[in-house]
Amino acid sequence: MQDLYNPYDNVLKVVDNAASILGYEENDYATLRYPERELKVSMPVVMDDGSLKVFEGFRVQHSTVRGPAKGGVRFHPAVNHDEVKALAAWMTFKCAVVNIPYGGGKGGVICNPGELSEREKHSLTAKYTAQIAPLIGPEQDVPAPDVGTNARVMAWMMDQYSMLKGHSVLSCVTGKPIGLGGILGRSEATGRGVMFTVKNLLSKQGRKASESTVAVQGMGNVGSVTAKLLHKEGFKVAAVSDVSGGIYREDGIDVAAVLAYLNENPKNLLADYHEDGVSHISNSELLELDVDVLVPAALENQINASNADRIRARYVVEAANGPTTLEADEILQKRGIMLVPDILANAGGVVVSYFEWVQNIQELCWSEDRVNEELKTIMDTAFEAVWSIAHEKDVTLRTGAYLIAVQRVVEAQKGRGIF
Template sequence: MNKNTYNPYENMLAVLDEAASRLGLKEADYITLRYPEREMIVSIPVRMDNGEMKVFEGYRVQHNSARGPYKGGIRFHQNSDLDEVKALAAWMSFKCAIVNIPYGGAKGGIKVDPSKLSRDELIRLTRRYTTRILPIIGPDQDIPAPDVNTNGEVMGWIMDTYSMLKGHCVPGVVTGKPIAIGGALGRSEATGRGVMLNTCNILKVLGRDIKNTSVVVQGMGNVGSIAASLCAQAGMKILGVSDVSGGIYSENGLNIPEILAYLKEKRGNVLADYQALGITHISNSQLLELKCDILIPAALENQINKDNAHNIQASIIVEGANGPTSIEADEILQKKGITVVPDILANAGGVIVSYFEWVQNIQSVSWSEEHVNAQLKEILDTAFFDLWNLAQEKQVPLRTGAYLIAVKRVVEAKKLRGIWP
């Protein structure tokens, strides 16, 4: 399925409609969830290092605020568009609801390939984008965070730009910041750690031995690399990993610390150039179809679709990325008996610890990493086992169960607040 035939927002709406139907909701009960509360498209003029002026397109979509301020990352990607950002914003609304933290959903993006920009060009792009969305963000309004191709350093630039224009330091305007300027200990590892915790939980309820579990990870960005590392530390065998350049595989298991050290050694290092005894270089499509116990898609959306779902050999999929599985693929996977831990729970560790960071910022307190990780585990464990029990009771897939819980919570909040005026 190519980009022209896959619309992530329509995919989200289909899952939402199914959950609403199962909940017995009338259209009027949930119709507001089908439409973002605000969609902003901005033009971002940037003077390049050679003196040329370029204009980039940026987005910020605020999906729903019934349960609290908007929350959601900002991604820099050449294929970013409004429908993608709308879908991601909606998924954030449901992600916050399934783990029961007091946020609504939002998302931002810039259509740009950041690898083709210098560091100074990225700074100017980020700061100008911040000025464009500044009227609708703030610590009590909409709190951005890192996403694909953005990181703590980028969040620092956003925080500084916002603070300079407000005339005082406002650390709570973004999360995922460096520790030195108000970031939370454990935040950079939180999404990947959450993927690992959910992986351990699904193995537990299925009666599987962690020590004999084989894992394949698509995407070695922040989420995938941390998930691979922590799963390996837990005793799982990582058979394959990939990045944008392709994948590597070893039936005896990969040396994840060595691979991560190679990728971090210098900018531009990719897996296609990595060499080690006993590894085989494969494509991303081949990686997804490897025989394994656990498949963790941690790259972009629509990676498992109607064209390749029949070939998936994993028995369990834990969605590290947002929207990696199309609705058509879901039906195929279900018929094959493959268990899918859905994205809105599987990768919710990041937003949970973002919430912790925001709480620390607005209260001017500091938590230890041990406390952060313990709280993260408690929230994720509660959400996972509540979901598992509901899915067993209703005899529905975990994704359907997750949406039953999340949609019910958002609809209840909206009903209690009512429609103004």
């Protein structure tokens, strides 16, 4: 049976709720319900075996009211139009809640990058960039890496865009290699922001890192960095997982050993990892562990109506985009489980992307220490603002984050006027 879930419906419900609490009339925020631009493209690629395959992709700009659209490019078989629309909207609110001068955008190509050779992936990237080139650029829309893409793909995008312009345009994308205008600390930025968020949350609860256990679902870039940094800060990381399943040890796993194992070979999976005292569990079991902090860092809708009543963590910090459905949100709230939303918790990546864009434009280069210090300042300030308004209005932290974000976008729109 086909799944009829539409992630964009979630966006609309949350926006409507925030606007209602803020006392806005529909005319005040109607523009937020509609993306400004949506582009569907097709890319013919000659495959290594000589056959021709046509790939489909999207680029959506939800809002450019507060600045250029900003958002990643996703290469994944499950990419679809509604998902890209939702991710673009989430970027609008993510940039607003941390108060950086961007709007929201997102891109995606329907493909399995693991099945493509380097040449095929390069050709696909170049053609996708050429197809969306009329919409992107340093002052219009600045892509970045996402699921299935990385710094190398961003370098290819930058190169193709520069070829079309006739000169190098380093600031047209972020998340690039260091030698091509990338920024120190970018690869760890999202996970580092999650770590700052976990520390801020537990500080409000009067809890110490050494007394707190954590489970991290997903060991991609965000999850692995989050686990590493939380472990370094003294947290007991009791469980981690990847697509093959998870590993668990009540007294804490050896995060450094796990990361070393995963980095040895890209084919290494946790299902084959062995360590004294470690038991193997499923991803579903990891979500339901009795830990202090659960960090979903995989894909969307991992916590939903079917498992929310079995979540035993005291706190959920969303490192992935949209890992919790609206139905699950309500269940967790009723059960007294505090959740820090994705648009706040995982905003570290876009914050440091903003730093990279600024440096490219101004031809500056910051030290990694300065990048991390500036990131901490922004994440701490945003958390404090969300915490304060949530308690002032007696709402959840997710609603608090959207109150701030929606208000900032609406006020910017009012200031500019409707043409």
